[in-house]
Amino acid sequence: MPNKITELFEIEYPIVQAGMIWASGWRLASAVSNAGGLGVLGAGSMYPEVLREHIYKCQKATDKPFGVNVPMLYPDIDRLMDIIMEMGVKIVFTSAGNPKTWTSVLQEKGIKVVHVVSSVKFALKAQEAGVDAIVAEGFEAGGHNGRDETTTLALIPAVKEQIEIPLIAAGGIATGRAMLAAMILGADGVQVGTRFVASNEASSHELFKRSVVEAGEGATHLTLKELAPVRLIKNKFYNDVQEAYAQGASVEQLKSLLGRGRAKLGMFEGNMEEGELEIGQVSAIIHDIKPAADIVADLMSEFNLAKKEAANL
Template sequence: MQFKTKITELFAIEFPIVQAGMVWVSGWKLASAVSNCGGLGLIGSGSMKPDLLREHIRKCKSATDKPFGVNIPLLRGDADELVNVTIEEGVKIVFSSAGHPKKFAQQLKDNGIKLIHVVPNVKYGLKAQEAGCDAVVGEGVEAGGHNGADQITTFALIPQLVDVLEIPVIAAGGIVDGRGIVAALALGAEGVQIGTRFAATIESSAHENYKRKIVEAGDTDTVLTLKKIGLVRMIKNDFALRAIKAEEECWDEIKLKELLGNKRERAGIFEGDEKEGELEAGQGAGLIKDIPTVKELMERLVSDFHLTLNKLNLTAK
């Protein structure tokens, strides 16, 4: 069942759901499955070298004839190589994050690529618009992974972005079901980006331990940590609790970086280290109770969306 918005028109998709390009989660299997079900799948290049990204793009193309995109963290040292691979492989949608989109905006536009940037506040939303982005993702602090220092919630951020921007706004952070999609659209968003809910699906490339920890999480089981070196929301485990204690003891940035170490995201999300890994997940994890296929999840999201509209005595067009 289709539901048209500016985002469905922009991406030529059936329903305004974008799957977040999460590190160690969003490979070609997840991205193609979401796109095949009428949403927009994203390959998460943040955990890939350029050659691996090229491989995932080609496999995604072989698995779907629907639009899909690539998420590129702009602060990566090899961001220019990831951009070049994306262009060379003919991908026409890029979601950027963690940096200023102006650096690559013209190059992407010259190659017919739609550019969408993730922002945590109005200031950066305006900068993304000025840089020529086609849309923004407004990500509230409920979201898993890296968050904005201002810690603005989705419910407060989205209408403020909508009120000042001329380009479409996609809502992200804490959205895991049809009720959340309706709420986001009611705030003025033209679509939603969903991360943690898609992380706990069969096609997600994440480790089964990580998926299980999402399902087991309750409403208080995620925490914001490492504020001095890059605010991160993760599931509470031994590492997260040590990080909280270190912050309470006022460790400096050098010591916190030593505590974080290298490849902790990979250890938690991809390798399944439940105690010492970084298990990034949003507050919406408390609503996630199973690990379905993407097809099952997409059907549920769309069905619940329309059921919610009906409860509000609205009619989907």
Template sequence: MQKSRITELFNIEYPVIQGGMVWCSGWKLASAVSNCGGLGLLGAGSMYPDVLQHHIRQMKQATSNPWGVNVPLLYPNIDELMNIIVEEEVKIVFTSAGSPAKWTGFLKSHGITVVHVIANSRFAAKCEEAGVDAIVAEGFEAGGHNGREETTTLTLIPLIRKATSLPLIAAGGIGAGEQVLAAMVLGAEGVQIGSRFALSAESSAHEAFKQYAIAAKEGDTMLSLKKLAPVRLLRNRFFELVREAELRGATPEELSQLLGRGRAKKGMFEGDLDEGELEIGQVAALVDKLQSVADIFEDLKSGYNEARLRI
């Protein structure tokens, strides 16, 4: 895989960033990705401040390569998380689910490289104004929380490439080397891969969730809860309850009550395949076995190189 502004920005060998996914992206996964030459990210969205601090300290022991932390800006204890990140001298932070203007200045004042995740081209200008160092453009195919516009990665990357000159990372529906190359052709300079790493041996997700997602076929994930925050889910009993509620016109308040608290943890971390919220991207349909991070990287590299020869 080719060098780019993204590999230079993070000082990594390959332009591959692991998504900072809730309940999947602990220090074991993130350090494995960094040790393979990509950029591993801790998923702070599912970590209490003391848990994040523990994972940061484990990362320092597990790898000497670059790594970072993904922080959803809607996190309730965001001030505590940001202070821990500064105190622990984290070098790279990816922010998502909020305005880049909120924390970019604070982070950059402490010498931290900042990347912001967006799902539409309108936010590209806001990222530039905020002073971020790079952008992740996440398409509709992605797992977890998603853009309301439902713009696919194939369309989103060229749109954002036209809107900004910032280093650009493609995300959403990317899990194979051929897809990495396609993203580069569209104007991206790196990729962020979530679902395939969520289904790796080193992921902190529950084994039952991993196997259920690996068994998923085309069409087994759907975007749901659009009146709250759109999230891509695997079909299960909870998903069917949500779909029934949405079809009868349930209000946001009713949907919020149905969602309750801790659904994602119940499904992805504890392995409740009936009542849990099972977040995964469409690319899960292409994953047919559990692999180590090292084996995934070998697949990505070989797929990328073979695709280049076909062009």
């Protein structure tokens, strides 16, 4: 299925697996790449030497392209980027920061750079910074999110209207039908997160995976906007946050409640009550845990079927 994204990344299908914290290790990334998509390591939950290990293992597990997602607020970002360049990674996704900081540095090493945005304003800034492609992520997405709460349905055509570089849609995409819809709206490819959390290869705790497939409509909510907006499954920690809001908690009190390691506690260590459980709204239609290769195959099979059905409308 050749298009701008498959040609840019030298992959078979325009499907990018999101580089999610505590889920996107080398097993998941290599499995998605081997299946024809683009696997991405989530460096946001990795110390520098842990990232080095995952890059090494991913290179051993696949001869296909893969990338690394780097939140630019990471305290050791210089060390992460040095390791990425040293080990010959060819694709980097940046987020949560100014794309000008690293884009040219990485591109001088022959690395393709993609920046994640949640608005037209930041899409234009990323294009101006010279990135090779943009991920536009709607409000439906799990994890950290945009404050404007713009949905994918509204965001993709708005961004497409303003930019000239390849566009990847993210947020609420877990099926081939959603993939087709995003591409009809103007995307050249899709980034899929939540569906890949519920995979055999995701490094997340099994209890967290199970909570994803058991989540129903309305099970998630975007909160903590005063810190960094994040979409969470409603559990005891989420309820504690809402109680804090009801009592007029300050930003410092919210930071104290969040503490350190809250996401690891939930998503990686499996504490379903006290942990921060980041996942997207689309979890409501995910009902099973399966191999990543099957997820890629299902996406493409349903995409092709939906395309035929759409032609008859």
